[in-house]
Amino acid sequence: MxxxxxxxxxxxxxxxxxxxxxxxxxxxxxxxxxxxxxxxxxxxxxxxxxxxxxxxxxxxxxxxxxxxxxxxxxxxxxxxxxxxxxxxxxxxxxxxxxxxxxxxxxxxxxxxxxxxxxxxxxxxxxxxxxxxxxxxxxxxxxxxxxxxxxxxxxxxxxxxxxxxxxxxxxxxxxxxxxxxxxxxxxxxxxxxxxxFPRREARYFRHFKGNYYRLVCHGRDSETLDRLVTYRALYGGYGFWVRPERMFFERITRDGKEFPRFAESQHLASAGVPSQKFAIFASGNGSNAENIIRFFRDHECDAEVALVVSNRRSAKVLERAAELNVPSAVMTRDELNDPDKVLPVMERYGITAIVLAGFLLPVPEFLIRRYPDRIINIHPALLPRFGGKGMYGMHVHEAVVAAGEKETGITIHYVNERYDEGKIICQAKIHIAPGCTPEEVAEMVHMLEYRHYPRVIMETFVHAAAE
Incomplete structure (x- = not known):
């Protein structure tokens, strides 16, 4: 009970x-x-x-x-x-x-x-x-x-x-x-x-970057002062004891106020990554597979914990199964229902969402739940060739039809409007005369494979460790 x-x-x-x-x-x-x-x-x-x-x-x-x-x-x-x-x-x-x-x-x-x-x-x-x-x-x-x-x-x-x-x-x-x-x-x-069920273990990130697990807190048997015992998740995994109020309180540094120890849903080391990503994808899933393999091949504090698709027939679900990554299929209506989506995100401990060919708008409640923790990759140089309807080959056809001499990719944060979130980075390629949309698409895919996993790492993993 x-x-x-x-x-x-x-x-x-x-x-x-x-x-x-x-x-x-x-x-x-x-x-x-x-x-x-x-x-x-x-x-x-x-x-x-x-x-x-x-x-x-x-x-x-x-x-x-x-x-x-x-x-x-x-x-x-x-x-x-x-x-x-x-x-x-x-x-x-x-x-x-x-x-x-x-x-x-x-x-x-x-x-x-x-x-x-x-x-x-x-x-x-x-x-x-x-x-x-x-x-x-x-x-x-x-x-x-x-x-x-x-x-x-x-x-x-x-x-x-x-x-x-x-x-x-x-x-x-x-x-x-x-x-x-x-x-x-x-x-x-x-x-x-x-x-939000009760968690079996609680983890905290010190404002200088290191992670700790809360062991217990209560009264000192002699002084009756309230104390916290917590264990470092780095180095020799040493134990610390501090006054409870000091552990949980906010502090001010350089004019900014924040928790001395900010609570986190996840473990930062000891084999359980603190950064857990959900990839949202609607189609083939080659980008999703590339991202999954990247984080498995690199020793870092992150993993792809879940793949979500709005299409039951999407190839990305097969790729996820082959790579032993859990997946979930959600219809448009389900994706717009916080009672359907948020418990799934909580169950898998999702800390950030990566869009990789996801064709539905991200609901506002999810953007509020993950502020600056949802990113997307667009196959063109925004703000040109962005917005509703600009995806996949439609983008490359429009770029070629406009006679552009260069194109590329844009990786950006997601907000309430299509392709208008703050830009994180862009990478460009040259379009030679006579290039077809299919050839442009292939070159852009190479940029996506090369840059997207790296930017995800820098945005969510390296930034969290700073």
Whole structure:
């Protein structure tokens, strides 16, 4: 069964209506644990992390105050999160509410009320200054936000959208109703846990380039300080122990802010490449085969892990089978469905996508999921002879008909418009008088075979190691 850790709002307890509704609706497929959280945010964070250490949840679900806490520890916990009405400005909310307040649901410890003091508000304000210190783009699409259409309290949607990809609006107030839980939250739980299952191992890339595997993290038995143990994946594979916060936090160097250790889906050495490519191809697949063989013949931290085609009869699928590379066939409709495509990419650990004669437009959700991680090769010198309909022999026929004296290849990043992404490199050939489109095509193919694997290596493998 899946393990879900629910974090309740400030006025509530672990037995709040949202928790009970989740436990009822997911009874057959998940265990939902909903502890009573301390009102003090520092104590609450410590409580949550201790539970995560022991229990290893598959998913965090937080509401209001609980979502404020959950966002801060999602990278430490290492699992996806659903955050309902996240309160990123708790101090402002509480400042005008000093005094004693009743809990709206019973707590296991029998406490019935809590007191908002100036000292408590100050603790929240200090925590808010650092609430995004552990943010990592790895969780861009692994943390989803929910906002009620009539919520007048959590005005944090713009901030959330700047950090994470998915915002879902539900018909309701600040606090989800049991019906909201059933119709909105539960389907999201099922979808996100299927798309992003818990990983057996976690890997991180230090900002200077080396890769590490997280071994464990928890409290020191003597000092009770929270520590992380991680293992280098280079040299002698030594072990390191560091304060947990230092390991997961963001740092600033030369005016730029980034994680000290950025999380990665993949292992960088020890025989398992950290860079795993999916080749999208529609036809013969000679370029795809050339790329696959290139990365097998070169000792580097990369491999072609998957071939995807929109045509079941495409020759590229036969080539993939002969080379023992997994393949998938997806129709146009399936390729435009994130629920069909993203789980496949996740299953094979895909870090970048290479187009090699792929004749369908890449859907926008995939471009957002792999920013600057999708490249294409075009058989002409863009921006000329590009755009819709300009592929294969059509391009070479147009080049010859226009009387061009040279042509070549363009390797470029993919964006939402055909052949208009940023150019990475070009290579040229001379067209002799009387050259036929077939002869031009053959010369251009030679350029593709020579340059495309090298550019893939430089763009995705060498750049990742810098």
């Amino acid at each position: 899946k393990k879900i850790l629910f974090l309740h709002g400030l006025n509530w307890s672990g037995s709040c209506p949202i928790a009970r509704a989740l436990q009822t609706e997911l009874a057959d497929i998940a265990e939902v644990v909903s502890p009573d959280l301390p009102v003090d945010p520092e104590e609450a964070i410590a409580t949550i992390l201790d539970i995560c250490d022991r229990w290893q949840p598959d998913l965090l679900v937080g509401s209001s105050y609980g979502a404020f806490l959950g966002q801060q520890i999602v990278k430490i916990a290492g699992c996806p999160a659903l955050l309902c009405s996240p309160m990123f400005r708790m101090a402002d909310f509480l400042e005008s509410r000093l005094g004693v307040h009743d809990f709206k649901s019973p707590r296991a410890d029998g406490v019935t009320c809590y007191c908002v003091t100036a000292e408590l508000v100050a603790k929240f304000r200090e925590m808010e200054k650092h609430q995004f210190d552990c943010y990592d783009k790895f969780y861009f699409d692994r943390v989803w936000g929910f906002y009620g259409s009539r919520d007048t309290i959590a005005d944090t949607r713009d901030k959330f959208s700047s950090l994470y990809s998915t915002v879902i609006e539900y018909d309701g107030e600040h606090t989800m109703s049991p019906d909201n839980v059933k119709t909105v939250l539960v389907p999201a739980v099922l979808k996100i846990t299927e798309t």
